[in-house]
Amino acid sequence: MASNELVTLSRDGWPMHGVVHLPATEPRRRIGVVVLQGNLDSSPKFGAHWMFRRVSDALAEAGYYALRFDNRGTCDSPGECDLKFRDRIIDLCAAAKFFRSEYRLDGVVFWGLCMGAAVAVHASAHLNRHEKPDAMILCSVLAHPDDASLPEFGYRATTMSAFLRNTGSGNLSSKLRRFLTDRSYRRNAYECVKAVVVGYAHRNPTLRELQSDVSRVGALLTRYDRPMLMIFGEKDPFWISFTKWVNPDDKLRLSQKKIPPKLVVMEDGDHVFASKAQMSELIESTVEWLNTLWAPTNLTSTYMERPNGILIKPAVD
């Protein structure tokens, strides 16, 4: 039976709390998956409807190690930190190194939702060849900068382009009618306009930095040269962003890569896969794809077990 253990990893003097899911049976290849939450500093490592916990439990049942952690100064990690996107990249690099060495892993995979997926893409570019993830699973990836100006990422102000994009669709007469008859709609419209004005009145350098980093996700995806699975919900606005703005007509030439990413679009799926059926499909897609990479092969771990139970990596000439 799979089990969990609590761990502490650290970076830059910040201890970070994590949970490692140990596989139910000793796997032939020791593969670990780092599971990344989707917001900046507001989501705990178990996630909405415990999705990260469930994914990790399922991975462990399928013979993989899984690590979830709270970033520096957030949630169950000690201290308080005004966390930035770039801190998340640094923390992930530290977590991946910790996971690989402490659990003697033969391979590490990044699994991220939304901003977590964007963090995974950036971290894969930061890590050197031996440290970078052997594969990535990106769910509802945040790749369009306008999508970064949302409250869940800590930014109450928005930009004019994001505002226009989110309000530009739909019927003008129905909007006008609702504006005149619906008090909630009027209040929301007022809040939107206020958010745009605030966004411009108080130039937010952190938001600009985040948007700049998010705008590079597409280019970094093209540079990543290892297997990649991308999962979107059909009703997720980020899927629309991705197809309409980030990668229209395969602008990024992802399909022409040496190892093209596998794409799964879940029918009626939403941004966080918030139903039992969607979660089953998400977990199934994740485990099946990982199994195509590792489980059916006859490869064995590069680590050898000594009689005292200690794992060692044999020296290679």
Place this chain on the structure above:
Amino acid sequence: MSVDTFYFGPESPRLFGVLHHNGRPAPTSLVFCPPFCQEMVTTYSRLARFSKQLAENQIGVMRFHPSGTGESDGRTCEFTLDSVLNETGLARQVVEERLKANRLGYFGLRFGATVAVLAAAAQPVDFLVLWCPLINLQRYFHDLLRLQLTKEAVHQRRSRIQRTTQQMVEELQAGNNVDIFGYELSPDLYRQMIAVSSWPQTPPARQILWLARPDEQRSAAETVERWRSFGSKIDFETIAEPIFWEDDSSWLPEKFAARTVQWLIESGDDHGKQ
């Protein structure tokens, strides 16, 4: 300040807990009773931050995840009102053993505040801190069902939306779980929540800080007056803060937090003088 994470309670289901303290016995300690479902997630980061701030003010805090939630063992459908009340008692034992506080209370937000009231009614504590408690759990449960249908209306093809809240209730009454935003809720939970038709007639603690949003004042007034009539000190205040538990960001409701810290320090001083 220390943040200790650990498992506690029975071997199965193992419960996850977090203790915030400064390494010395705390004069005042709190057990945090978490909100329910998605509200536990949306408020998690803020309440963790609030716990760290309380620990800096010499107030020890124990946060825990009821079984079937967060990092604790169990499945969502195993979460019931009875189980969370029992586990609140287990969390309280941990605080009594480890922090050795002079006075101990429960803190709760929304559903967590209701749990705090019910747990204190079963086994008294020195004080309660309630943020926007849910007085009517039956209505709350129906609101969750309605929210689920709204989500389905937004995300699913029209041909697939074939049920009403009444049909969802019938599902529960027939002994089946229902899926609310990916959380599986059980018939036992439903039965227990609708059985709580009213709050305790007598005050569950001698000192209570009850913070509410202005629109909750009317529904709270009757209970507050009744509890006061028994001689308990009920500090009821309304504070205009946005509905932060519906918001996915991480800002702390500063007015709620500041008033709570002030009240805990002042009431702790009063306790010391007695």
